[in-house]
Amino acid sequence: MSKIQTIAQDAKEAAAKLGIAKFDIFGSTVDETSVQVNEGEPEQMKASQRSGVTVRVWNPAGPVGITSTTDVDRAGLELALKTAYEASAFGAKENIPDFSPEATTPIASHPAPTFEPSPVSKLLGTLARAEKELVDSHEAIAAVPYNGLAEKASERFYINSNGATRHEAHAISSVYLYTKAEEPDKKPRSGGAFRIAYKVDDLDIDGCIKEAAEKTISHLNYAKIETGKYRVVFSPEAILGLVGAFSNMFNAQSILDNQSLSTAESLGETIASPLLSINDDEHHPENLGASGFDGEGTPTRKVPLITNGVLTSFIHSAGTAKRMNTQPTGNASMGAKVGVSRNFLHLFAGEPATETYSLDTAENVILIDDLEALHAGVQSLQGSFSLPFNGWLVNKGVKTSVESATIAGDIRTVLKSIIYVEPKTEFTGSGVAPNVWVEGMSITGG
Amino acid sequence: MLATPLLITQELSNLTYSATPRCFDESWAAPLSTLLGLGRAAGADFVEFFLERVNFINCMAEDDAITSIAPRLSTGAGVRVFRGKADCYVSTNDLSFNGLRLALEKALGIIGLSLPGASAFIPEINLEMFRDYGKARGKEGWLAASTSMEQMGEVLLAANSALAKKASHVQSRKAAYFRDWQEVLVAGSDGTFARDIRLTQSVGYNLLCVDGDHRSSINQRIGNTSDPSFLQSWDYDQTADDVSESAGKMLYADFVESGTYPLVMANAFGGVIFHEACGHLLETTQIQRKTTPFEHKKGQKIAHENLTAWDEGLTKDAFGTIDMDDEGMPAQRTLLIENGILKNFISDRAGSMKTGHPRTGSGRRQGYTHAAASRMRNTYIAPGKFSNDDLFASIDNGLYCKKMGGGSVGPTGDFNFAVDEAYLIKNGKIDKPLKGATLIGTAVDMMQEISMSSQDLGLAAGFCGSVSGSVYVTVGQPHLKVNSMTVGGR
Known part of the structure; x- marks a missing residue:
């Protein structure tokens, strides 16, 4: 009997013993190893094997209670069910969540990736070589203080007392390298890159080194910029970070909670330039860690959020879909209050552009590589942001690093001020997007 | 034998x-x-x-209903x-x-x-x-004496009701509470064998106000580490007054004009800027990574002579207070900076082994999935000799940062902080409210700019995320004057 079958059986028996007729469980197991190096020596090596489940229990009067636990043996599950049952007495009396109507819908089964843990010595050797090559690539690169190589195998499952059973396995490897560069009488500078792949052997380590080195070197020649309004080019990482920070616009739960920039009536409104389209697409071919189902067992799917500038759909849990008379979209996470979150954003060009732009010919534009401190500088309920960034002032293809600056604005204005969405997209880890050009952004120089 | x-x-x-x-x-x-x-x-x-x-348990009331208890x-x-x-x-x-x-x-x-x-x-x-x-500190009964689920619901609903009466243009009200009971045991091959029980609780509001195109959102929390009945004693009327007043003032605030300003930073949570900009750079983790400009500065002047700063785990009920750290060492009081001179670093076991700086009872971690690392506890700037009036009177055109938001510091020492509630200072007086401000600078520069400290040291609960996960901390300071800082705005 597999571990998940054992948990399902134990839960069923424990529920019967406690007189609980209706419950569901979402759980996961993770087996992870990671290493860091410092000047060629192992800095820290970590391994973790952990399991956890979240159980929901409906009491006969209707309300639901929830408990999470890492004790997934019979006694632990029984305690979790009992605690959840107790909590259900204080659960919400309105809009009570229910099983997803799609929790038993057949989904395409994906064979579990074969996972053979790499020897730690191999991880350390690979990372130490990358660190050395990066330091050797330019005399100003003094160190790679933030680095890591990790591989992770995980399984996730969903079961409920109506007989739903979902299970899938994933394996993913990742590497990141962030430098610190120093030159006499200059401020320290930094640049970085990361890569992910199914297996360590498939990681593009050389590409990661090259990108980190090029970014670092491109920031050595820095200058202050004047405060003012600029035409700005957001890199794929920057635009995905910004849109992601305001994803309450697309989130049905946030809308129902009055915690969104949108309302239920916003569907069909033009909220962006017609040059822009956005999907939430868990099944995008570049999403290596794609999940087949969400925390309620609902199959994941492609959801068109913005189509040619028009707000097209929201992302839903089973509960929000029911309240808004539509279908769940596979974006739920299990909780006492079911959460809704985006899966994998895909930004792309909408309507054809009447005018195109190029960094090779444009003058005095700011290319933003990445936005910092999104957790602090975004007022997601107000729509405004003020964020430091790493980037360059670009004049006809010549890039000068910006010493220290912030960009400020309102997301609704940004989306409507897009003047060009480049055709070529890039994978960034959290999604896929191209460079996006925006007119008239406020920049504060350092 | x-x-x-x-x-x-x-x-x-x-x-x-x-x-x-x-x-x-x-x-x-x-x-x-x-x-x-x-x-x-x-x-x-x-x-x-x-x-x-x-x-662990958290409970949330949204408007007039309990929507989550987990x-x-x-x-x-x-x-x-x-x-x-x-x-x-x-x-x-x-x-x-x-x-x-x-x-x-x-x-x-x-x-x-x-x-x-x-x-x-x-x-x-x-x-x-x-x-x-x-056992020694009488914590065995803390979990049993903690607030029941029923009581949590009652308090939060009453609190949300109080907020509804005080605030205007309300779009959504949330009151949220959590209780984190933790039992830890540490045993080491040097003979360490120690156990502790911790009870960390926090409660607060999130208020969103909307009037046409005008929006303001204010968060405010308080925390406690030793009182099982903390929630029942929460003065939510007072907190509701504060939150309502702030949200009301910020609703129609203009955006700050970017530029360089002298600042007055409020006491208590204003200390987040010292925590982020300087405190992290005094952790031995940063020495190991060679990401602190202060590595070789012990005994040297790194700040304005006005500035003295501490990190400790001892203040009763403060959010970063611990009897022992997560490596079994009793918490200490660590003098970081005295009159501008760097005195000590914050060190865990590994940091001490790798850098030579002595352990300070600062080995902390979020939980068992993280190795301990050198982390701050209750970190604050000591009170000075000035009054708040002295600070404001010294500024003709500047910014009063009354409520700080979050912030971060990068690998090159650059920091940035959002200001949730700010006011223009005009001719020594607090003037109109301003929003959208971000403070930008480097620790090395800012430390020399803190020129005046008031006498009203205040502490505030915070959450710090770093190499060993998220840990509970206190930030603090009296009102401070910063001579000059870059402010990002519109």
């Missing part, structure tokens, strides 16, 4: 222990002393076990193995003797060691007399 027979490895499978994951008490001495000895026999320089049990129970352990200056950390949910032995074996394997052969002697570690802060 030996007190007990020497243990050999082939006898391990026959050993039985009474220790259970349901209670961390002296019965853990036997299995842990054996496991620690096993690690040492394998060739490790130092081995440490960290055992943790958590009983308990979380977890048990786990981590084993850390040092060999030379390298170390390895392995965590597991399995607290059986065999589960911990497997975790140890994995950690040893990762670091290039293996368990001793079948007939090898195991030098069990003679652990110190059990240091039980749970």
Whole structure:
């Protein structure tokens, strides 16, 4: 009997013993190893094997209670069910969540990736070589203080007392390298890159080194910029970070909670330039860690959020879909209050552009590589942001690093001020997007 | 003459222990002393076990309904193995003797060691007399005495009702509470054997006000680390007054004009800027990474002579207060900066080994899945000799940062902070409200600019995310004047 079958059986028996007729469980197991190096020596090596489940229990009067636990043996599950049952007495009396109507819908089964843990010595050797090559690539690169190589195998499952059973396995490897560069009488500078792949052997380590080195070197020649309004080019990482920070616009739960920039009536409104389209697409071919189902067992799917500038759909849990008379979209996470979150954003060009732009010919534009401190500088309920960034002032293809600056604005204005969405997209880890050009952004120089 | 027979490895499978994951008490001495000895026999320089049990619950009221009440129970352990200056950390949910032995074996394997052969002697570690802060400090009854689910709901609904009466243009009201009960046990091959119980609680509001295109959102929380009935004693009327006033003022505020300004920073949570911009750079983790400009500055002037700063784990009820750190060391009071001179760094065990700076009882971690690292506890700038009026009177055109938001510091020492509630200072007086401000600078520069400190030291609860996860901390300061800082705006 597999571990998940054992948990399902134990839960069923424990529920019967406690007189609980209706419950569901979402759980996961993770087996992870990671290493860091410092000047060629192992800095820290970590391994973790952990399991956890979240159980929901409906009491006969209707309300639901929830408990999470890492004790997934019979006694632990029984305690979790009992605690959840107790909590259900204080659960919400309105809009009570229910099983997803799609929790038993057949989904395409994906064979579990074969996972053979790499020897730690191999991880350390690979990372130490990358660190050395990066330091050797330019005399100003003094160190790679933030680095890591990790591989992770995980399984996730969903079961409920109506007989739903979902299970899938994933394996993913990742590497990141962030430098610190120093030159006499200059401020320290930094640049970085990361890569992910199914297996360590498939990681593009050389590409990661090259990108980190090029970014670092491109920031050595820095200058202050004047405060003012600029035409700005957001890199794929920057635009995905910004849109992601305001994803309450697309989130049905946030809308129902009055915690969104949108309302239920916003569907069909033009909220962006017609040059822009956005999907939430868990099944995008570049999403290596794609999940087949969400925390309620609902199959994941492609959801068109913005189509040619028009707000097209929201992302839903089973509960929000029911309240808004539509279908769940596979974006739920299990909780006492079911959460809704985006899966994998895909930004792309909408309507054809009447005018195109190029960094090779444009003058005095700011290319933003990445936005910092999104957790602090975004007022997601107000729509405004003020964020430091790493980037360059670009004049006809010549890039000068910006010493220290912030960009400020309102997301609704940004989306409507897009003047060009480049055709070529890039994978960034959290999604896929191209460079996006925006007119008239406020920049504060350092 | 030996007190007990020497243990050999082939006898391990026959050993039985009474220790259970349901209670961390002296019965853990036997299995842990054996496991620690096993690690040492394998060739490790130092081995440490960290055992943790958590009983966590959060509760949220939205408008006039309880929408979430969610308990979380977890048990786990981590084993850390040092060999030379390298170390390895392995965590597991399995607290059986065999589960911990497997975790140890994995950690040893990762670091290039293996368990001793079948007939090898195991030098069990003679652990110190059990240091039980749970019992000694009367914490055993904390969990049972904590607020019940029913009481949580009652208080939060009453609090949200109070907020509804005080605020205007309300779009949504949230009151949220959490209680984090944690039992930890630490045993090390140097003989460390200690247990603690912690009870961390926090409650606060999130208020969103909307009037046409005008929006304001204000968060405010308080925290406590020792009072099981903390929630019942929450003065939510006072908090509701504060939050309503701030949201009302910020609703129609203009955006700040970007530029360079002199600032007055409010006391209490204003200290987040010192925490982020300077405190992190005084952790030995940063020395190890060579990401602090202060590495070789001990004994030298790194700040304005006005500035003295502390980090400690001792202030009663403060959010970063701990009886012992997550490496079993009693908390200390650490003088960081005195009159501008750098006095000490904050150090954990690994940081001390790798940098030479002495341990300060600052080895902290989010939980058993993280190895401890040098982390701040209650960190604050000491009060000075000026009054708040003196600070404002010294500024003709500047900014008053009354409520700080979050912030971060990058690998090059650049920092940035959002200001949630700001006011223009005009001719020494507080003028109109402003929003959208971000403070930008470097620690090295800013430390020289803090020129005046008021006498009203205040502390505030905070959450700090870093290498060993999220930990509870206190930030603090009196009102401060910063001579000049870049402010990002519109």
